[in-house]
Amino acid sequence: MVNNTDFQKAVELIDKSNSILVTTHTKPDGDACGSIAAICDVLAALGKKVEPLLLSEVPEWYRFLFADPPKILGRDISLQQLTEGQFAEFDLIIIVDTNSYSQLPKFEEYLKQNDKPVLVIDHHVTADGLGCVELIDTTAAATGLIVFDFLKYSDWPITDEITHSLFVAIATDTGWFHFSNTDSRVHRSCAELIDAGANPAQIYHDLYQNLSLQRFKLMVAMAKTLELHLNGRYATQHLTQADFERTGAAHKDTENLIDECQRISTVEAAALFVEAGDGRVRCSLRSRGAVNVRKIAAKFGGGGHTMAAGAYLSGPLEHAKQLIFEQIKEQFAEI
Known part of the structure; x- marks a missing residue:
């Protein structure tokens, strides 16, 4: 579990930031997409200017998580434009569901030149130490669980949309609760999300009964x-x-x-x-x-x-x- 000291550092980092870039690993899965969508919704509700920037396309079955399609590095914006601040000027970068340079192609170059603070939220063992503040819990079945704990600690509002996003993050990274990483923490958290507004039946339909x-x-x-x-x-x-x-x-x-x-x-x-x-x-x-x-x-x-x-x-x-x-x-x- 992430300790409250690190949660507080992350809260303070976000509180003093106004323009925030949020990204994740290439080929984003449900945990990455759900976690990004939830974080972006929270930051927007806090009055922050937030820009999700992905390194590859969102799979179509996760697009329902985003009101507007996230921009893609290399398609909608070049690395040069990002580096020169033509996309936007950011005072904080949040990276979710990875802490590894190898999973951030192209963006790795920007990150190594960047002098802005970086917040990492991740549950993987592989770690390159990308953040000045890191919310890392390798016992968590999904990054979405860490995001949920962080939101509860911060006492920031959790809307129906956020509950859906976090449920997607957790459900997909546990194979809809049949992988061996499905522990009691997973079920307790998902029960809380359902009580807060998540609709598992609708989410299952959107994810698994909507193939092209x-x-x-x-x-x-x-x-x-x-x-x-x-x-x-x-x-x-x-x-x-x-x-x-x-x-x-x-x-x-x-x-x-x-x-x-x-x-x-x-x-x-x-x-x-x-x-x-x-x-x-x-x-x-x-x-x-x-x-x-x-x-x-x-x-x-x-x-x-x-x-x-x-x-x-x-x-x-x-x-x-x-x-x-x-x-x-x-x-x-x-x-």
Whole structure:
């Protein structure tokens, strides 16, 4: 848990700031999007000028969290414009759901030149110490839990919109409460959010019963690539650039697709390899606990959690698959 001393430092940092930039890691997931949406709503209610700036697009199933689409670095604003203050002049930067330079491509350059205070809110083990104030709790199942605790400490108003955003953050990072990180704190916090206005039925519909045809076709394409290794204990799937062109799907449509093959009873570890289009291969890793995928991802400059992590690997696809296979095999041999 984050102590009250750090919460108070964060309150004071926000109180003396007027213009605030909020960002998160590339390929934002539900925890990142929900946490950003909640923070931005709170800051706006406090009369702050707040600008969410993302490093890649918000997946369409999380767009309902934002009244206006957040601007994207490299699409709506260049790094040069940001560095020269043409976007806006900020006196505080808030980074949520990451504390790692490797997950902040392009923005990393701005951050290293920046002399403004940085507040980090995160629950990951991987940490580069990006903030002058950091609200870090690696026992929290989601960054949204830390944000919720912070809002309760600060006694700032929590609207219905904020309860929905935080519920999304927590529910998605716990696999809608079926991942092993779903502890009593998760349920207590979500009960409080429901009492405060969150509507789980509507949120579930918005998240999981609202898929685009393109994403569904991508799921079909991915399913056809399933391979089982090591006596069925390790599953791999992949997606090529041709799959995206054929289905009309975008890279943001790959979120959580890796979870599907974990339904197979024998699978203890899984990997999804996606051609990034720049010669690299993005690898998403999942484990049921026997394999520490965070350690594997860290060897390639990535990060995450013990049972959910990711990294970018050098291509081509088969080379990337072999790199991970050797690491998975090695860990299984140590069990």
